[in-house]
Amino acid sequence: MTVTFGDDAEAGRADDAVRALAAEGVPQALAAGDPTLWGEAARAEAAIRLGWLNLPLTSRELLPEIANLVEKARAEGLDHVVLAGMGGSSLAPEVICSTADVPLTVLDTTDPGQVRRALTDRLDRTIVVVASKSGGTIETDSHRRIYEKAFRDAGIDPADRIVVVTDPGSPLEQSAIEAGYQVILADPNVGGRYSALSAFGLVPSALAGADVARLLDDAQAVHDSLAASEGNPGLELGAALGQAALAGRDKLLLDDRLSEINGLPDWIEQLIAESTGKDGKGILPVVGGDPNGAPDEFVAGIGGDGGVRVDGPLGAQFLIWEYATAVAGRLLGIDPFNQPNVAESKQNTAAILEAGFGEEKPVLVDGPVEVYGAVPGEPGDLSDVLTGLLSAVPDHGYLAVLAYLDRWAAFDVAQPEDASLDQLTEAWTARDPATLRALLSTRTDRPVTFGWGPRFLHSTGQYHKGGPQNGVFLQITGAVTDDVEVPGKPYTLGRLQLAQALGDLGALAGRGRPVVRLHLTDRVAGVAHLLAAARIE
Known part of the structure; x- marks a missing residue:
């Protein structure tokens, strides 16, 4: 593992920071799990969040249990692995499996179309990993309920198909035991975003076919360097950042x-x-x-x-x-283990689901796109809206595009059997909402980020609300034509998805963040119209 620098000046600045950190004893203290490194206010949280430092060693205890789980799934012909998890429970397995080139279906969404696509794919050969550290993640709870019903409707015992990964003592652990599900407990002293090498990363990845023992071997090979003042890539990278x-x-x-x-x-x-x-x-x-x-x-x-x-x-x-x-x-000078602003959007979502959505009139309608919010300037069409948002980004600021849509819908469009890869890529790009990021980036020298909702609420959502006050936000929602019921709950996935979008919009607007919502009354036509408008300067 190596960290190198692009020029001598960059290397010199990083080296100065490394020497200062080493003089303070930071590498040795961090490797030893010292919770005082981030100040007294962060001490209590850090004291229960440093277990990740030793996961290359401690996670090996899980390997026999994981191996038995994999062997059983293979013997039963369960080759479609679905991971229901959000944030730290889904992003690491997705990277692991993509790198290992093994298939894993990740459900980190409340979009009805995306969930339905997974639900109708080889249900008779599906095993579902329900992963939630807290045990109360609303998206993951919804996925579990939906799959339980689907399995029962197909004459399949959910206890034969659902594996739960959670922390000891979580409400999910108890309900999973009562339901007869196999439960694999994660280290409670590891926060979600630091959990790549814990049960949250290893269980779904191993089921999908990745070599998780090698993953731990590669991490262990660099583990001993973490206490060193020299030759410590983690120290060098952290100092540089x-x-x-x-x-x-x-x-x-x-x-x-x-x-x-x-x-x-x-x-x-x-x-x-x-x-x-x-x-x-x-x-x-x-x-x-x-x-x-x-x-x-x-x-x-x-x-x-x-x-x-x-x-x-x-x-x-x-x-x-x-x-x-x-x-x-x-x-x-911050606590890297807490997330003080994440709960607000969740609370707003719950309030909207309970009280209802109310009525709001769009400030502008341009074809299949409705525009809501305080739009900069006096826009006459969607192109003007986008131009106004770009012009509102301050110096040192950024534009964040937040899409509460189906992440994979662009790939559903039928293509000729003899289409080349370039032709396929062009067709997918023309229908993919994520293309908007690249189009807008060509029109500004400010960074443009793109996040799929609600998954970004478990990641960049904290930065949007707690970080520097220099973001401008473009939220995209879409009409739902084929909704999915959430068994045992008074809402559908579509209503939950919209409540999450509006809940986060309220959290951003309440902090004075400029935010505009585009609602696609027809998703396919709306994406095409939006991308066309973004190309106009």
């Missing part, structure tokens, strides 16, 4: 185009944004963006060039980025 942010370069562009690891920036985004984005401070990870040469940019290359370059296998990458985030938190 923290020092850059303190110098005003707090937009972290993550470039993995030359890496053999697939999707690591999405995991890093959650780890760093939720860990550092609080108290008006923070580092904003930017996934998929190209450098503009702006003074607040800092580029990290995963296997490629940047202000800092990080090379190494996936297991080691997980551990080193976690360590680096903890070090950066100390430099920034």
Whole structure:
């Protein structure tokens, strides 16, 4: 595992920070799990959140149980693995399985279409991992209820198909035991976003076919360096990230185009944004963006060039980025283990579901797109709305696109059997809401981020509300034509999805964050219309 720097000046600044941290005894104290490193206010939280430091060793105790689970699933022909989890419970397994090139269906959404797609795919060969640290995650609870009913309707005992990963003592543990589900307990002293090498990362990945023992081997190989003042990649990376942010370069562009690891920036985004984005401070990870040469940019290359370059296998990458985030938190003077602003959107969602949605009139309708909110300027059409939002981004600010839509709908469109990869890619891109990020990025020198709702609420959502007051937000929702009931609950997935969007919108607006909502009355036509409007300058 190596961390290298793009030029001598960058290396010198990082080296100064490393020497200062070493003089304070930080590497030895952190490796030993000292909870006082982030100040007295953070001590209680840190004391129960440092178990991740030793997961390369302690998680080996899970391997025999996981191996038995995998063997049983294979013997029963269960080759469709569905992971119901949010944030730290889903992002690491997705990276692990994508890198290992093994199939895993991840449900980190409340979109009815996305859930229905998974639900109708090989139900007779499906095993579901329900993963929730707290045991009360509303999205995951909804997925569990929906799959329980689907299995029963198909004459399948849910106890034969559902595996639960949770913390000891959570409400999910007790209800799972009563239902007869296999329960695998995670280390309670590990926070969700630091849980890649815990049961949350290992169980679904092993079921999907990934070599999780090797993942732990690669992490263990770098573990001994964590207490060192020299040759410690975690210390070097953390010093570089923290020092850059303190110098005003707090937009972290993550470039993995030359890496053999697939999707690591999405995991890093959650780890760093939720860990550092609080108290008006923070580092904003930017996934998929190209450098503009702006003074607040800092580029990290995963296997490629940047202000800092990080090379190494996936297991080691997980551990080193976690360590680096903890070090950066100390430099920034924040608690990297709490998430003080995450609960507000959840509370708003619950209130909306209970009280109802009310009536709101759009300020503008442009074809299949309704526009809500305080739109900058006097827009006459959707193109003007987007132009106004871009112009509202302040110096050192950013634009965040937040899409509460079906992440995979663009791939549903039928294509000719003889279509080339380039033709397929072009067709998918033309229907993918995520294309909006790239289109808007060409029209500004400010970072543009893109998040799928509600999954980003468990990651960058903390930064949006607790980080620097310089974000502008574009939220996208869509009409639901084929909803999914949530058994035992008074709401459907579609209503839950909209309540989550409106709940977060309220949290952002309540902090004075500029936020506009676009509602697609026809999702397919609306995405096409939105992308066309974004191309107009």
